[in-house]
Each structure stands twice: as C-alpha cells, then as structure tokens.
Amino acid sequence: MGNEDGVRESKAQENSPGTSTGCSSLRQVIEFIFSLISLSQSIRVFAAKWQVIRQKLEELHSGLITADNSESGENPLFSALVPVILVTVHECYDLARRCVDLSYSGKLLMQSDLDVIYAKLDRHVRKLSDIYTTGILTQRYALVVSRPGLGACKDDMRFYIRDLLTRMKVGDLVMKKQALVNLYEVVVDDEKYVKVIVEVNDIVNVLANFLDSPEMEIREVSVKVVSVIAGFHCYKGVLIGAGIIAPLIRVLECGSDLGKEGAARCLQKLTENSDNAWSVSAHGGVTALLKICATDDCKAELVVPACGVLRNLVGVEEIKRFMVEEGAISTFIKLVKSKDEAIQVNSIEYIQNIASGDELIRQMVIREGGIRALLRILDPKWSYSSKTREIALRAIENICFPSISSISTLLNYGFLDQLLYYIRNGEVLIQELALKVAFRLCGTSEEAKKAMGDTGFMPELIKFLNAKSFEVREMAAEALSGLVLVPKNRKKFVQDDRNIGLLLQLLDPDEGNPGNKKFLISILISLTSCNSARKKIASSGYLKNIEKLAEAEVSDAKRLVRKLNTNRFRSMLSGIWHS
Known part of the structure; x- marks a missing residue:
C-alpha cells in the first residue's frame, strides 16, 4: 500500500486545484x-460515507477560516498543522474525483480508503480543537461567514452553524458572545436552524457548558438558545x-434575573x-423554585x-409531598x-x-x-x-365541592351571595360558569x-329556562x-303564581321544547306534594300540554297526570266523608 499511496498523493498534487504554486498557506x-x-456534493456513490466525510471537511473549513481571520492565524502551532492537513485534503480530493468519474478499481478497496481518509480528517479536527482550547484566537472581523439568506439549502445552513460552533469553542470572549448572539438570532428567525443545531455534533454540549460560564452575558444568551430548542x-x-x-x-x-427567567x-x-x-428534583430544582416564589x-x-415548573x-406524589x-x-x-394578574392566575x-x-x-388550603x-x-x-375571577371560581369548585365539610365552610364564608351576584350581573362567560357551579353545588348536599333556596337562586334559575342555549x-x-x-323551597316556588304557568307553558309539544321535558316534569311532580301547587297546576290553562305529552306516551307526563288525578279523587272522598 505504501507505493500506491505515494502514487495517489503525487497524482492528487498534479490534478488538484491550488497546487501549481507549491504554496501551502492557510488561505490556500x-x-x-x-x-x-463542492465536489463531494456531486458524488452519487458511497453516499453515507461521503456525507460524514463532508461533515468533517466542513468542521475543518470552519475552524481554519476562524484561524485565518484572527490575529493568531500565523501561530507556529498552525504552521506545523497546515501542511499535514493539505496532504490529507489532496488525498481526499483524489478519492472524490475517482468516485465522481467511477474510476476506482473496486468497491471494497474504495470503502476502505474512505474510512482511512475519514479517520485522518477526524484527527486533524481534534488536533485543531486541542489548539483552540489554548484560547489563542482573538476577534479581528465581526463576521467571516455570512448568514445564509431565506430559503438557503441545508448544507449552507449547516456550514454557517459549524462556523458559529467553532467560534464558540475556540474564540476569545468577544468572539464567543458574538457567535452566541448570531446563533440565537437564527433559531428565533427560522426554526429550521434548530434541527441543524441538533444534528451538528457537540453544539448542544457547548451550550450546556456555557450555562456555567463565569460571564453573565454568555450564560444569559445560552439560556435563551436552549429555551428555543426546548x-x-x-x-x-x-x-x-x-x-x-x-x-x-x-x-x-445564582444567575442574573434575566438568566433565571x-x-x-x-x-x-x-x-x-x-x-x-x-x-x-434530584438537582435541587424544587427548592430553588420555591425559594424564588x-x-x-x-x-x-x-x-x-x-x-409553571x-x-x-x-403530578409526582413524592415531589408533591x-x-x-x-x-x-x-x-x-x-x-x-x-x-x-399573571402571578395570581398561575x-x-x-x-x-x-x-x-x-x-x-384541600383541608390544608x-x-x-x-x-x-x-x-x-x-x-x-x-x-x-x-379571567382571574373565572379561574378563582373553578378553583373553589374543584377544591371544596368534593367534600361536604368543605362545602359547609364555603357556605359560612358567604360564597352563595357572590355566586348569585355573577349569575345576575356577570359577563356572559362568567355568568355561564357561575350557573354551572350553582348547578353542581345544588347536587352536593341537602x-x-x-341555603340556595334561602339566598334566592330559584327566581334566577327560572329566568334561564327560556335561554337560547340548550345546555x-x-x-x-x-x-x-x-x-x-x-x-x-317548594313553598317558596309556589308563592309566585307565574312559576307553575311558565313550566306548563314550556312543555307545549307543538312549539318545541326550550328546556328539558324530563326535568320540567320532575319539578311539577315534586310540587304535587303541595296542596296549593296541585290546585294551580289543575287550574292552569296550560294543563293541556301535560295531557298531550301523556297521550304521546311520555312516561313522566303520564305519571304526573296519574298523580294529579289520584290527588283529586282523594279530595273528593275526603269531602264526602266529612259531609
């Protein structure tokens, strides 16, 4: 393989661009x-291998650009590394040309050569990274690689992100800050960059490390980028x-206010x-968050x-405790x-x-x-x-209604007066919510x-029997x-002569039913236990509505008719007995 490698390197140097001058400068x-x-993007064979090779080339390219545009570009460490990189790149160019021309001798041999070239490029990238960790690079130009325009291809976006990554890893403080700001701008403006960031090796790890940076601005911008990704x-x-x-x-x-947010x-x-x-929880987050609150x-x-956190x-029982x-x-x-308001709601x-x-x-609350x-x-x-009142009303319902003792406490606090106020005077949304709460409350306890009857809920509920909403x-x-x-409550209901007439009127089968027949008839059945209510039902001009429903085989209506007839018959017997 030694002679063959020498021949390949010679051919690569003869056919590759930029070798005629014999110059091995960083720019070259x-x-x-x-x-x-660019050449590798036209290769149609061994696509997976060329994709990872191209990624290494992009990392290398970005790192060398940063060095070239820094005040330390001529550092001796780079001077020794650049010629070695150049040899490897010549070899890679030769392999690329043969893959484009399909002039390689065998697939297995080419796959092996590509693995070897990938390993060499990876070593150069790591060597470059080691040099960068010395912190020798300083900013000379505000920006080297221009941000791709809208609709740019993924390769251009990745190339730009890799350049920013290099600056974050190897640059001085000014360079790191500018790279972070640029990174935040692109992820906010175009969410496609988020996917590129995740795909580019090491960038998320760099952001995680920056969160512990002693520089406040580095931490703050890093948090903002991470929050977008999250x-x-x-x-x-x-x-x-x-x-x-x-x-x-x-x-x-221990961060700044902006960082904490x-x-x-x-x-x-x-x-x-x-x-x-x-x-x-394991990292002390619950304690830190409670301290903030x-x-x-x-x-x-x-x-x-x-x-919110x-x-x-x-939902985790042990953390809740x-x-x-x-x-x-x-x-x-x-x-x-x-x-x-935001604090209240949350x-x-x-x-x-x-x-x-x-x-x-609940009892502790x-x-x-x-x-x-x-x-x-x-x-x-x-x-x-x-909004705040709606959320408070829902919270009261959810905390107190499951327990009879809690409901008693709630009634003692004057809750019914407030609830009735919103049923009478509230805006539409809170009025409907108050009605729902009242509906649920009347099913909780005797x-x-x-208490609802004493407070005056029945007259207000009667008004809603004609509402547009079926619910x-x-x-x-x-x-x-x-x-x-x-x-x-029955006695209070019957005292208003209009109530029974309204119920019977709403049961008119010819005009459609604006309420629920089952519950309207249920109310009337309950009222028949009261003498004055029976008389008012029997004497109402709308009694025929009940009879029509009974004839239509509505079971509850038939039950109501039987109850009325039975009560009337008992009255007749009572009158004869005492005559």
Whole structure:
C-alpha cells in the first residue's frame, strides 16, 4: 500500500486545484477544502460515507477560516498543522474525483480508503480543537461567514452553524458572545436552524457548558438558545442527554434575573409531561423554585415560569409531598393575593393542581386561608379581571365541592351571595360558569339546597329556562328539580303564581321544547306534594300540554297526570266523608 499511496498523493498534487504554486498557506488550504466540499456534493456513490466525510471537511473549513481571520492565524502551532492537513485534503480530493468519474478499481478497496481518509480528517479536527482550547484566537472581523439568506439549502445552513460552533469553542470572549448572539438570532428567525443545531455534533454540549460560564452575558444568551430548542418536543431528549438540567438549576440559584427567567422558562418546557421531574428534583430544582416564589420582590417574569415548573411537577406524589413539607401551600396562598394578574392566575392553578384528589391538602388550603383569598377575588367590590375571577371560581369548585365539610365552610364564608351576584350581573362567560357551579353545588348536599333556596337562586334559575342555549336551559331545569325536593323551597316556588304557568307553558309539544321535558316534569311532580301547587297546576290553562305529552306516551307526563288525578279523587272522598 505504501507505493500506491505515494502514487495517489503525487497524482492528487498534479490534478488538484491550488497546487501549481507549491504554496501551502492557510488561505490556500481553506480554498482547497471549499472546492473539495463542492465536489463531494456531486458524488452519487458511497453516499453515507461521503456525507460524514463532508461533515468533517466542513468542521475543518470552519475552524481554519476562524484561524485565518484572527490575529493568531500565523501561530507556529498552525504552521506545523497546515501542511499535514493539505496532504490529507489532496488525498481526499483524489478519492472524490475517482468516485465522481467511477474510476476506482473496486468497491471494497474504495470503502476502505474512505474510512482511512475519514479517520485522518477526524484527527486533524481534534488536533485543531486541542489548539483552540489554548484560547489563542482573538476577534479581528465581526463576521467571516455570512448568514445564509431565506430559503438557503441545508448544507449552507449547516456550514454557517459549524462556523458559529467553532467560534464558540475556540474564540476569545468577544468572539464567543458574538457567535452566541448570531446563533440565537437564527433559531428565533427560522426554526429550521434548530434541527441543524441538533444534528451538528457537540453544539448542544457547548451550550450546556456555557450555562456555567463565569460571564453573565454568555450564560444569559445560552439560556435563551436552549429555551428555543426546548420548545420542540422532539429535541427535548437531546438536551436532557447533554445534561442540561443541572446547569439550568445552577443558573436559577445564582444567575442574573434575566438568566433565571430564561432557565425557568426552559425548565417549564422540559417538564411539561413530568418525564424529567425527578431530574429537576434530584438537582435541587424544587427548592430553588420555591425559594424564588417565596421572595417578596421577585418579578412576575420570573415567578410565573417558576410556578409553571412546580405545577408540572406536582403530578409526582413524592415531589408533591416534599413541596408541602417545604411550605408550598402558604407560599402560593400568599401569591394569590399578589397585585400582578399573571402571578395570581398561575398561583391559583398551582393550588388547584396540588390539591386535586388529595383531601388532606384541600383541608390544608382551607385552614391556611386559601379559600378566603379566592373569595376575595370574587368579591365585586374589588377590581379583578374576568379571567382571574373565572379561574378563582373553578378553583373553589374543584377544591371544596368534593367534600361536604368543605362545602359547609364555603357556605359560612358567604360564597352563595357572590355566586348569585355573577349569575345576575356577570359577563356572559362568567355568568355561564357561575350557573354551572350553582348547578353542581345544588347536587352536593341537602344543606346546600336549603341555603340556595334561602339566598334566592330559584327566581334566577327560572329566568334561564327560556335561554337560547340548550345546555343552559337544561342545567337550570335540573338544578331547579333538585332544589324543589326541599319542602321549604317548594313553598317558596309556589308563592309566585307565574312559576307553575311558565313550566306548563314550556312543555307545549307543538312549539318545541326550550328546556328539558324530563326535568320540567320532575319539578311539577315534586310540587304535587303541595296542596296549593296541585290546585294551580289543575287550574292552569296550560294543563293541556301535560295531557298531550301523556297521550304521546311520555312516561313522566303520564305519571304526573296519574298523580294529579289520584290527588283529586282523594279530595273528593275526603269531602264526602266529612259531609
């Protein structure tokens, strides 16, 4: 193989560009590699091997360009390395020409030669990297490789990213910062660069290392780049594999405000499905995040994503218990009282999540003033947005309704007055939500039904029987059917002569049913246990609507007719007996 290699090298030097002058300058090698990269793109055989060879050529090209445009380009270390690289590139050019011309002697031999040339290029790249680690490169020009234009091919994008990677690895502080800023700009402007970054070896590892940089600006921009990458579900595993969690948490603990904000946002994305919850907890992330949330003067830009991370982690039972032991409940109840809407919303959602399905934590929330804090948001005399009030109302429902004792506490706090206010006066969305909550509340306990009757819910529910929305009509009818099961509520309902007439009128089968027949008839059946109600039903001009439904074989209507007839017959017997 020795003579053959010599012949190949000689031929390569005769036929390759840039060799006629005999000059082995750095610039000549750079131009030669660029020419070779272009040539390799036209090769149609051994595609996989040429792809990895081309990647090494691009790394080498980017590194040499950086050296050429730095004040240390003529360093003796480079002077010794460049001629060796030139020989290897000549050999590679010869192999490329033979692959293009299909003039090689055998596939197995060519595959072996390509493996050998790849190994040589890899050694040069690593040697160059070793030289770079000495930090000898300094910035002379702001930018060497221009950013590709919109719609650029993937090879151009990769070439640009490799150049930025080289600068981040080997440049001085100014060069590293500029490369990072350029990297952030491209990933924000064009998400296709994110895929290129992930495919380029080592760049994610470099970003992870930069998170521990003593330079604040390096950390801040690195966090921003990592956060963009974390926004893509398919690349989260790459970040985790590079060990990104631990340095992100270190930024949370001792970084600048801007760095902490970026780290929290990034962790929020990485923990969206709780896959990485244990990793965050193991590196002290829960403690760091709780400390941020407990800091009095912390800005919303940091507290909100910190809340988001903790909310993502409460699904892991052991982590949830640890949060409770660390005082998370009192911390977030305090945040509910914040003047910042975003903090309020996120803290309410956190409390709701941590209390979900856990009676002990629900009771803790109540004992520590969580429900009072939520009711304050619902108090009409205070100024809160509809969004915050909707979230508070849902939280109250989810925390208190599963427990009868919690409902009793809620009623004692004056919740019904606030709920009725929003049913009467709320904007459409919160009005409908208040109606849904009232509907669910009347099915929780006898105490709740009695209290709702006393507070005045029935007249408001009656109004909704004519609503345009079928769902609203149905909820109102079902809620009323539950409330009139309480004798005291039935008496109140019957006192308004219009109520029974309205129910019967809504049952007109010829005009369609704006409510739910089943629940409307159920209300009437309950009312027949009251003498005055029976008389009003029997004397109503709309009684024929019930009879029509009974004739149409509506079972509940037939039951109501039988009940009315039976009661009327009993009255007749009573009259004869006492005559």
